[in-house]
Amino acid sequence: MYENYRKDDIENHLNKIGFTPLDVMVTGATGAGKSSTLNSFFDKTVAKVGDGVDPETMELDSYSLTSKMRFWDTPGLGDGIQRDVEHARKITRLLQKTHHEQFYFLDLAVIIVEAGTRDIGTTIKLIEQVLRGNFPAGRVLVALNQADFAMKGQHWDSANNRPDAVLKNFLEERAASLQRRIYESTGMKVYKPVYYSAKYRYNIDRLYDLIIDHMPDTPRRISEER
Ligand SMILES: Nc1nc2c(ncn2[C@@H]2O[C@H](COP(=O)(O)OP(=O)(O)OP(=O)(O)O)[C@@H](O)[C@H]2O)c(=O)[nH]1
Ligand SMILES: [Mg+2]
Numbered sequence: 001m002y003e004n005y006r007k008d009d010i011e012n013h014l015n016k017i018g019f020t021p022l023d024v025m026v027t028g029a030t031g032a033g034k035s036s037t038l039n040s041f042f043d044k045t046v047a048k049v050g051d052g053v054d055p056e057t058m059e060l061d062s063y064s065l066t067s068k069m070r071f072w073d074t075p076g077l078g079d080g081i082q083r084d085v086e087h088a089r090k091i092t093r094l095l096q097k098t099h100h101e102q103f104y105f106l107d108l109a110v111i112i113v114e115a116g117t118r119d120i121g122t123t124i125k126l127i128e129q130v131l132r133g134n135f136p137a138g139r140v141l142v143a144l145n146q147a148d149f150a151m152k153g154q155h156w157d158s159a160n161n162r163p164d165a166v167l168k169n170f171l172e173e174r175a176a177s178l179q180r181r182i183y184e185s186t187g188m189k190v191y192k193p194v195y196y197s198a199k200y201r202y203n204i205d206r207l208y209d210l211i212i213d214h215m216p217d218t219p220r221r222i223s224e225e226r
Contacts, residue, residue, distance in 0.1 A: 001043045003066055005205070006212050010068050016217040021070040023062075023105055024211060025094060027131075028112035029122035030055040030076030033145040036198035037112060038063055038073055041208065047073045055079040060094055072106070077130075078122035088130050095134040104220035108211065110141045115150035115174055115195055120181060127186045137188045141214055142178065143207050144195040147171055161200055171195040 014020050026034045035047035035057055046063045050056030057075045064070045072094060075087040097105035109131060113123050131140060147163060148156045155167035163171060175193045182190055194210050196203035 002041055002208060005208060007066075009212055010066075010215070013212075013215040013217055014068055017107070017219050019099075019103075019219065020068050021064065021066075022068060022107050022215060023070050023072065025072045025074060025091075025106050025109045026112060027074050027091060027109055027126060028076055029078040029114070029126070031078075032076060032112040032114045033198045034076060034112050035073055037143075037145060037196075037204075037207070038071055040198045040201050040204045041065060041071065055083075060090055076122075077126050088126075091130050092134055095130070098222060102222060104222060106135070107216055107220065108139050108141065108214070109135055110143060110207075110211065112143055112145050113178060113193070115144040115146050115171060116152065120178065120185075124182070124185045127182065127188055132186065132188065136220070137190070139216060139220075140188065140190055141210055142182065142190045142193040143210065144171065144175055144178065144193050145198050147195045147202060148197040148200050150174065150195075161202055163202075 014022060026038060028034055031050060031052065035049045038047045039045050039049065042063065042065065047061060048056055055076060057073055059075065061073045062070055063073070074091050077084050077087055095106060099105055111123060111126065113120060150171055151167055155164045157164045175195055179190055179192050182188055191210070191214060194203065194206045196207050
């Protein structure tokens with residue numbers, strides 16, 4: 001479904017960068033729905049989804065959507081102190097990976113946050129301890145998943161596969177508050193998060209738009225960053 005979506009926009013951007021594919025890391029707290037989100041992009045099961053009890057993704061896995069765009073699934077933080085240390089180390093290694101010691105490998109990072117929780121401690125920790133210092137702020141995007149369950153399943157209009165007016169309002173406010181809280185806690189300015197449901201494939205195109213609209217047009221040259 002997304003193989004041909006905004007193909008020209010993607011190609012034009014990537015021509016400016018000068019190489020392909022665009023490497024996008026998907027990150028966030030455990031259980032936020034990173035793997036489910038990737039499955040929605042691909043319209044099939046590519047990444048293993050958890051049963052909601054134990055954390056599922058333990059390693060880094062990459063999936064190419066087209067020859068132009070590649071996604072990296074990562075293990076979520078918030079799953080115990082020792083595991084968090086190991087997972088943070090894996091993610092950091094990916095963030096520091098380079099092409100020919102000239103360019104950094106990753107172009108963008110997307111942080112997935114559960115729409116139904118006000119607890120963004122793990123997200124803040126991820127930004128402060130892993131992303132900040134290893135990755136430029138302008139390349140970090142934030143998205144709220146599980147839009148269907150943000151009010152514990154209430155106000156989800158399942159007949160039309162979308163939130164009703166009450167839930168929509170709630171999600172809008174959540175997005176604005178998340179953007180503000182990230183800035184207050186970390187000093188990082190992010191674009192207003194989009195909200196979507198990986199489970200019901202609601203607004204998946206909005207998430208894809210967020211990525212396409214904020215694709216960088218320069219490579220991350222090592223010498224320029226540090
Ligand atoms: N209601 C609802 N549930 C979802 C949605 N997306 C994911 N889930 C559920 O949330 C749980 C965790 O999903 P995963 O995709 O495994 O989450 P993850 O972020 O990859 O988790 P880790 O790999 O442990 O870091 C699973 O039970 C999913 O079915 C959604 O949009 N709506
Ligand atoms: Mg996972």
